[in-house]
Amino acid sequence: MYISRLAVDQYRSWSSFVLDLEPGLNIVQGRNGMGKTNLVEALEVLSTGSSHRVSSSAPLVQRGQSKATIRANAQEGGQTITYELTVALRGANRGRINGGPSLYMRDLVGRVPSVTFWPEDQRLVTGEPSGRRTFLDQMASQLDPSYYQLRQDVSHLAQQRGALLKQLSRAQEDGRFGAGPSQADLSTLEVWTAQFIAKGMELTARRMRLLQELQEPLESIYRQLAGQEQEVALVYQPSFAEVLESGVSQESSQRISQHFQRIYPGELARGQNLIGPQRDDFAFTLNGMPAKEYASNGEEWTLALALRLAEYQRLSEQADSNPILVLDDVFAQLDEQRRRQILQFAQRQPQVIMTVAALSDIPQTDQAHVIDLAQLVQERAALEASLLP
Numbered sequence: 320m321y322i323s324r325l326a327v328d329q330y331r332s333w334s335s336f337v338l339d340l341e342p343g344l345n346i347v348q349g350r351n352g353m354g355k356t357n358l359v360e361a362l363e364v365l366s367t368g369s370s371h372r373v374s375s376s377a378p379l380v381q382r383g384q385s386k387a388t389i390r391a392n393a394q395e396g397g398q399t400i401t402y403e404l405t406v407a408l409r410g411a412n413r414g415r416i417n418g419g420p421s422l423y424m425r426d427l428v429g430r431v432p433s434v435t436f437w438p439e440d441q442r443l444v445t446g447e448p449s450g451r452r453t454f455l456d457q458m459a460s461q462l463d464p465s466y467y468q469l470r471q472d473v474s475h476l477a478q479q480r481g482a483l484l485k486q487l488s489r490a491q492e493d494g495r496f497g498a499g500p501s502q503a504d505l506s507t508l509e510v511w512t513a514q515f516i517a518k519g520m521e522l523t524a525r526r527m528r529l530l531q532e533l534q535e536p537l538e539s540i541y542r543q544l545a546g547q548e549q550e551v552a553l554v555y556q557p558s559f560a561e562v563l564e565s566g567v568s569q570e571s572s573q574r575i576s577q578h579f580q581r582i583y584p585g586e587l588a589r590g591q592n593l594i595g596p597q598r599d600d601f602a603f604t605l606n607g608m609p610a611k612e613y614a615s616n617g618e619e620w621t622l623a624l625a626l627r628l629a630e631y632q633r634l635s636e637q638a639d640s641n642p643i644l645v646l647d648d649v650f651a652q653l654d655e656q657r658r659r660q661i662l663q664f665a666q667r668q669p670q671v672i673m674t675v676a677a678l679s680d681i682p683q684t685d686q687a688h689v690i691d692l693a694q695l696v697q698e699r700a701a702l703e704a705s706l707l708p
């Protein structure tokens with residue numbers, strides 16, 4: 320599969336824009352702030368249902384507008400399939416395939432598989448856990464859309480449970496409880512806790528499995544990139560640590576439930592969830608040492624790049640159609656040898672979209688479809704002006 324056209328309306332800085340693409344290597348060139356990342360981020364949102372840059376949909380919609388639209392024409396087996404996603408400022412995002420009936424995001428996720436290496440990916444090694452959770456969630460959703468729904472369910476339960484804890488906490492502060500919280504509130508909390516444990520354990524187990532599957536490709540790609548024997552490992556750090564020992568089982572469920580009982584006074588005092596998959600994390604180790612604390616700047620880069628390429632390899636093996644590889648403005652940060660290595664790799668893939676501020680960052684562009692964004696914007700504006708009555 321390859322994307323022949325990516326079109327956006329009212330998406331971030333773009334009122335309306337159409338980008339025609341070819342199989343093989345596409346290079347989108349434009350000055351800083353032109354909107355290159357916005358375009359490839361639109362593809363990320365269509366593929367995974369989320370953006371690595373923001374946790375809500377609002378920033379994706381152009382300022383002053385109420386919705387954004389992302390459309391991709393995919394060429395598959397001689398046919399064109401149009402995937403469309405409407406991102407709403409408020410409310411649920413909706414999709415369509417070939418202009419058909421309205422679909423939930425879970426029905427669209429993974430249909431146009433893609434993997435992007437972003438300039439900020441170095442933070443996957445050193446940054447906040449939320450970035451690593453987004454990485455796992457986006458990849459798992461593309462591999463299996465039922466994961467996307469599970470992730471939504473867990474977040475919904477965490478929100479509901481958190482809101483009830485906050486309410487109970489406020490009531491306690493105000494002295495409204497008298498003899499304690501009402502039986503009805505406690506029963507509701509119990510029901511949500513039980514559901515949260517069941518779905519949360521499943522989510523934890525699926526993330527752990529995914530991380531295990533990435534281990535081998537990550538190690539082998541890291542060795543190729545670093546050019547030396549190094550031991551790289553990924554270590555999952557679940558909040559429901561019980562799943563590490565007993566898997567998804569009755570025993571884990573009981574032990575997590577007991578854990579919740581122990582921390583209940585703390586949850587009540589703070590009015591929030593203290594444990595759950597929304598606090599999971601994973602870490603990289605390099606030769607047995609935590610990379611977050613010990614890796615050099617270059618090693619962090621290589622680890623992040625190797626992780627993305629491992630994700631790409633894993634998706635290529637399992638997805639129904641080959642994923643599109645996106646390299647967003649990463650060349651400026653790579654040394655000459657790595658630029659050549661990545662370019663050679665990119666030239667062998669079914670479809671790659673690379674964004675760059677300066678063409679001079681790319682060692683060789685003769686085999687690529689080069690798109691000059693500024694020129695394209697100018698041509699389109701001139702065409703529109705000529706069509707005006």
Ligand SMILES: Nc1ncnc2c1ncn2[C@@H]1O[C@H](COP(=O)(O)OP(=O)(O)OP(=O)(O)O)[C@@H](O)[C@H]1O
Nearest residue numbers: 331332351352353354355356357378379380381382
């Ligand atoms: N919701 C939004 N509405 C309008 N404009 C937005 C919105 N979100 C982001 N922008 C604008 O998009 C522009 C940045 O676009 P983008 O990050 O795609 O640039 P870029 O070409 O990748 O730049 P660089 O080479 O510097 O990374 C900024 O000018 C920003 O103000």
